[in-house]
Amino acid sequence: MWFRIANVTRRIWKSLEALSLKRVSLRLTARLLTPALLLPWFLTASAHAQTAALSGAASAMRVCNVRDYGATGQKSDDARPAIEKAIAACAEAGGGTVFLPAGDYTSGTIHLRSHITFYIDAGATLYARTDDAGYDKQGLLYGEDLENISIEGRGAVDGQAEYEWRLNDFNDAYIRDNQLLAEAAGASMMRSFPKGLKTRKVYPHLVLLLRCKDVRIAGLSFLRSPSWTINPYACERLTIDGIYIQTSQRDGVWADGIDPDGCKDVHISNSTIETGDDAIVFYSSTIWGPALPCENITITNCRLSSSSSALKFCDGNANSVRHVVVDNCVITNSNRGIAFMVYDGGYVSDVVLSNLTIETHRFPWFWWGEGDPIFFSIRRRSEVEGKPPKPGEPPAGSIRDVIIRNVIAHGQGECFIMGHPDSWLDHVSLENVQIYLAADPSAAYDKAVHAMQFRYARNLTVKDVDVIWDKLQSKKAECALYFQDMQDLTVENFAGGPARPDTGSPAIVLDQVDGARIFDSKAAPGTQVFVKVTGSKSRGIRLYDNELNGARRAYQVDSNVRHDAVTR
Numbered sequence: 001m002w003f004r005i006a007n008v009t010r011r012i013w014k015s016l017e018a019l020s021l022k023r024v025s026l027r028l029t030a031r032l033l034t035p036a037l038l039l040p041w042f043l044t045a046s047a048h049a050q051t052a053a054l055s056g057a058a059s060a061m062r063v064c065n066v067r068d069y070g071a072t073g074q075k076s077d078d079a080r081p082a083i084e085k086a087i088a089a090c091a092e093a094g095g096g097t098v099f100l101p102a103g104d105y106t107s108g109t110i111h112l113r114s115h116i117t118f119y120i121d122a123g124a125t126l127y128a129r130t131d132d133a134g135y136d137k138q139g140l141l142y143g144e145d146l147e148n149i150s151i152e153g154r155g156a157v158d159g160q161a162e163y164e165w166r167l168n169d170f171n172d173a174y175i176r177d178n179q180l181l182a183e184a185a186g187a188s189m190m191r192s193f194p195k196g197l198k199t200r201k202v203y204p205h206l207v208l209l210l211r212c213k214d215v216r217i218a219g220l221s222f223l224r225s226p227s228w229t230i231n232p233y234a235c236e237r238l239t240i241d242g243i244y245i246q247t248s249q250r251d252g253v254w255a256d257g258i259d260p261d262g263c264k265d266v267h268i269s270n271s272t273i274e275t276g277d278d279a280i281v282f283y284s285s286t287i288w289g290p291a292l293p294c295e296n297i298t299i300t301n302c303r304l305s306s307s308s309s310a311l312k313f314c315d316g317n318a319n320s321v322r323h324v325v326v327d328n329c330v331i332t333n334s335n336r337g338i339a340f341m342v343y344d345g346g347y348v349s350d351v352v353l354s355n356l357t358i359e360t361h362r363f364p365w366f367w368w369g370e371g372d373p374i375f376f377s378i379r380r381r382s383e384v385e386g387k388p389p390k391p392g393e394p395p396a397g398s399i400r401d402v403i404i405r406n407v408i409a410h411g412q413g414e415c416f417i418m419g420h421p422d423s424w425l426d427h428v429s430l431e432n433v434q435i436y437l438a439a440d441p442s443a444a445y446d447k448a449v450h451a452m453q454f455r456y457a458r459n460l461t462v463k464d465v466d467v468i469w470d471k472l473q474s475k476k477a478e479c480a481l482y483f484q485d486m487q488d489l490t491v492e493n494f495a496g497g498p499a500r501p502d503t504g505s506p507a508i509v510l511d512q513v514d515g516a517r518i519f520d521s522k523a524a525p526g527t528q529v530f531v532k533v534t535g536s537k538s539r540g541i542r543l544y545d546n547e548l549n550g551a552r553r554a555y556q557v558d559s560n561v562r563h564d565a566v567t568r
Contacts, residue, residue, distance in 0.1 A: 062089075062090050062093040062094070062096025062097070063096060063097045063099055064087075064097065064098050064099065065099045065101060066079065066083050066086045066098065066099065066100055066101075066105070069082040069083075069085040069086045070082035071083065071100075071105060073101070073102070073103025074103070075104035075105075075106055075125075075127060077106065078106060078107065078134070079105035079107050079126075080110065080134055083098065083100075083105070083107060084110065084111065086099075087110070087111070087113055087116060087118075088113075090113070091113040091115070094115065095114070095115030095116060095148070096115075096117070097116070097118075097119050098116060098118050098119065099119050100121060100124045101121050101123075101124060102121055102122065102123030102155075103123070103124055103125075104124075104127065105124065105125070105126050106127040106128075107126065107127070107134065108129045108133065108134020108135045108136075108140070109134065109136050109137045109142050110142065111137075111142055111143070112141060112142065112149055113143075113146065113149075114149060115147070115149070116149055117149070117152065118141065118149070118150065118151045119152060119153045120152075120153035120156070120220060121154065121155055122153070122154035123155065124155035124156075125156045125157070125158055126140070126156070126157045127160055128157075128158065128159045128160055128204055128206065130160050130162065131200075132201050135204055137208065138202060138203075138227070139204050139205045139206070139207065139208025139231075140157065140159070140204045140205070140206050140207070140208075141157070141206065141207045141208070142208050143208075143210070143212050144210045144212070145210070145211050145212070146209070146215075147213040147214050149209075149212060149214070150215075150216040151216070151217045152216065152217065152218040152219045153219055154219055154220070155220060155221070156220060156221040156222070156223055157207075157220060158223045159204065159224045159225040159226050159227075160224055160226075161194065161224045161225060161248075161252065161255060162194070162195035162196075163193065163194060163252070164193055165192055165193075165251075166190065166191075166193060167189050167190060167191075168190075168191050168366065170193070173384050173385045173386060174368055175366055175368060176386070178365040178370075181365070181444065181447070182444050182445060184445075185444035187365060187444035191253075191366040192250070192252075192253050192276075192366070193253065194226060194253065194254065203226040203227040203254075204226060204227060205225065205227050205228050206222050206225045206230065207222070207230040207232075208231050209231075209233070210233045210235075210288055211234045211235065211289075212235045212238075213235065213236045214236075214237045215232070215235055216239045216240075216241075217238075217239070217241075217243060218241045218243065219241075219243065220243055221243070221245075221246070222243060222244070222245045222246075223246050224246070225247055226255065227255065228254070228255070228257075228259045229247070229255065229256060229257050229258065229275070230257070230259070231256075231259045231261065232259075232261065232263050232266075233262055233288040233289065234261075234263065234288070234289060235263045237264075237265045238266045239267045240258060240266075240268045240269070240271065241267075241268075241269050241271070242271060243271045244271065244272050244273075245257045245258070245272070245273040245275060246274045246275075247274070247275050247277075248276050249305065249307045250276070250307075251276060252275060252277060252307070253276055253277060254277055255275055255276045255277050256278045256279070256281055257273040257275045257278065257280055257304075257306075258273065258279075258280050258281070259280075259282075259283055259314075260283065260294055261284065261285055261287065261288065261294065262283065262285070262290075262292030262294055263292075263294055263297075264293070264294070264295050265296045266294075266296070267297075267298050268280065268297075268298070268300075268302065269298075269299070269300045270300075270301045270302070272302070273303070273304050274306075276306075277306065277307065277308050277367075278306055278308045278314075279305065279309070279310045279312075280299065281312045281313075281314045282297065282312070282314055282317075282321045282324065283314045283317065283321075284316070284317045284318055284319040284320055285314075285316040285317070285318060286318060287316075291317075291346070292319055293319055293320045293321070293322060294319075294320070294321045295321070295323045295324075297323065297324045297325070298324075298327075299326040299327070299329065300326075300327050300329070301328050301329070302329045302330075303329070303330045304329065304330070304331050304332075305331070305332050305333040306334045306335065306336070307334075307363045307367045307369075308334075308335055308336060308363075308367050308369055309334070309338075309339040309368065309375075310331040310334040310336070310358075311326060311329075311331070311337070311338050312338075312341065313339065313348045315341040315342065315343040315344065315384075316344060317342050317343070317345075317346035317348065318344040318346050318394070319346050320347050321347075322348065322349045322350050323351075324350070324351045324352070325352050325354075326356070327353075327354050327355050328354075328355045328356075329356055331356065331358040331359065332359045333359065334358070334359070334369075335360060335361070335362065335363040335367050335368070335370075336360060336368065336369030336370070336371075336373075336375055336413075337358035337360050337372070337373040337374060337409060337411070338353060338356075338358070338374050338375065339369075339375045339376075339377075340376045340377070340399050340402070341375075341377050342379075342396075342398065342399060343377075343378075343381050343384055343397070344381055345380075345394025345395060345396070345397045347397050347398040347399065347400070348397075348400075349398075349399070349400050349401045349402075350401050351401070351402045352402075352403045352405075353402075353403070353404045353405070354403075354404075354406050355406045356406070356407045356408075356409075357409070358407060358408070358409035358410070358411070359409075359411075360409070360411040360413065361411070361412045361440065362412050362413060362440050362443050365444070369413070370412075371411050371413035371448075372414060372415060372416055373409035373410075373411040373413075373415055373435065374404065374409070374417065375415070376399060376418055376425065377416070378396050378398065378399060378418070378419050378420035378456075379396065380393060380394075380395070380420075381393060395422060396420040396423040397423065398423045398426070399419065399425050399426075399428070400427055400428075401426070401427050402427070402428045402429070403428075403431065404430050404431070404433065405430070405431040405432050406431070406433075407430075407434070408436075409434065409435050409436065410436040410438070411435070411436070411437060412438055412439065412443075412448070413447070414448040414449065414450050414452065415435060415451065415452040415453070416453050417452065417453065417454045417455075418453070418455045418456060419456030420456055423456075424456045424457055424458050424485075424487070425456060425457035426457070426459055427458075427459045428457060428459075428461070429460075429461040429462075429463065430462050430463070430465055431461070431463045431464055431465075432463070432464040432465075433464070433465045433466075434465075434466045435451055435452060435465070435467050435468065436469075436470060437451045437467070437477075437499075438469075438473075439470075439477065446474050448474065448476070448477065449478055449479075450477075450480070450509075451467045451469070451479070451480045451481070451496070451499070452465075452467065452480065452481050452482070453482045454482065454483045454484070454486065455483075455485050455486075457486055457487075458486070458487040458488055459488050460483075460486060460488075460489050460490070461490045461492070462489075462490070462491045462492070462494060463493060464492070464493045464494075465481075465491075465493075465496075466495045467480035467481070467494075468496070469497075469499045477499035477500060478499055478500075478505040479499075479505055479506055479507065480494075480497060480498060480507050480508065481494065481508045481509070482508075482509045482511070483508070483509065483510050484509075484512055484513075484535075485512050485513075486510070486512070486513040486514065486515075486516065487514045487515055488515045488516075489513055489515065489517070490516070490517050491508070491516070491517070491518040491521060492518075492519055492521070493520045494508070494518070494522070495521065495522045495524070496523075496524055497523055497524025497525070497526065497527040497550070497551075498527060498528075501524075504528045504529070505528075506527075506528070506529040506556065507527050507529070507530050507531070507551070508530065508531045509531075509532045510531065510532070510533045510534070510538055511534050511535045511538070512536075512537045512538055513535070514538070514540060516540065516541045516542070517542050517544075518531060518543050519542075519543070520545050522546070523546075523547070523549075523550040523551035525550040526550065527550055527552070528552050529551065530548055530551040530553065530555060531543060531554065531555040531556070532556045533555060533556070533565060534557075534558040534560065534561060535558075535560065538561050538565050539561075539562060540565070541565055541566045542566075542567050543566065543567070543568045544568065554568060
């Protein structure tokens, strides 16, 4: 009997393929093929009954082909009226699928509706208009207060972003230091800007969803977005699976990949994102409404590339980003690998990043980043802008309870892990991390000094960390690990040495460290001093069970350190 069921199943799939509805009919077909429904049907099955059942299945699910509502499939024609009519017809029927067959469709804002699947078939491309006409929202595919919606298929959404290169006239406090260094080095001040920046009012997100529930985005390619590609705000139960996002890494400023803002229960998987700006960014901002927690997030099996940060816990965090797990991802060709930036008083907590490979190098000066694999920064917005504190400005935010483990990173900039004098990092752990650091002789400037620099942290753990210097290093390169303003530090099973042993730089520096354990660690051959202790507040430092045959001296204590600060 089940052999007969399998044969009929194949026939149904072939019929659905002929209608180009295989994917959009998946849920319905699965419902039809449950044993409880199939058994009585197959007992009296005949060729006529099978055909009737298939016809009933197709009619039970409302499918609105935009060609039936006036779309021509020609790029030069405005497809928006036809698409909106198809959406309205589906909505009036109680839900269904809006179907874009192979062809080219150009549109402004498309207002999605609840219980609608917006399906772009293989060979179909939805193009965003390149003028302001046709946009009544800042998005191409737009939804507000919707539920049970899908945007999927095997086609593409193309934002047709255009850029122009001209001398910089944009005041960006985040890159001011880089700009000054580049100018001093004689580098070109030409940079990319979106075309028509001073005249155009709309740079649409390809997908903009506000306060939507039960959302699925799958299978599609999202190309050349003029702004953040996918931007959901206050959405719940959002799944993004198997998509491809691409914008120019040379030109595509402000063209982020996926920017969940104040969302909960977000799952991103099996996707490739190559962006001119940040690839995946977690916000908790006031852009579209009150700042809400961005929480309960999983990201798995993705490949990310960015001219800025591949994975970013964004500076625009006025509330919180929490309960985040990122696993089994690859970061390539990026300016910055992982970034934690809290500038608007919010907090980041309960984060696990694991099983990652990271490859970073330095991009031109107008992108955020220094070729750094890992970056933490807590600052107040006024400090970023170089201005006095603003009235009502929140105090410095916080970062706590973060684990980064099982990482192999190759970079051209140092890992910079820094809290704030008023808000120290708390319970941050780096475990089983290999850092390979190389200089970039072609860069206009290189600020890297140490492989990993830590400041303003308590309960910090650095475990099973290896620092490997590539042969070519800048003259400024010094220590493997530099700790400053610390409380309760643990360094376990570290291996490494200074960048240039001939200079006498130590492998590890402890500066103003109150309480530290360094054990089961190994000095690289040629190391002059394994640990240097400095700062009048340094005390309670214990060194034990270390393998120091490669070092001339186990430790060195500066004159400003109390005599009993170190025990070995």
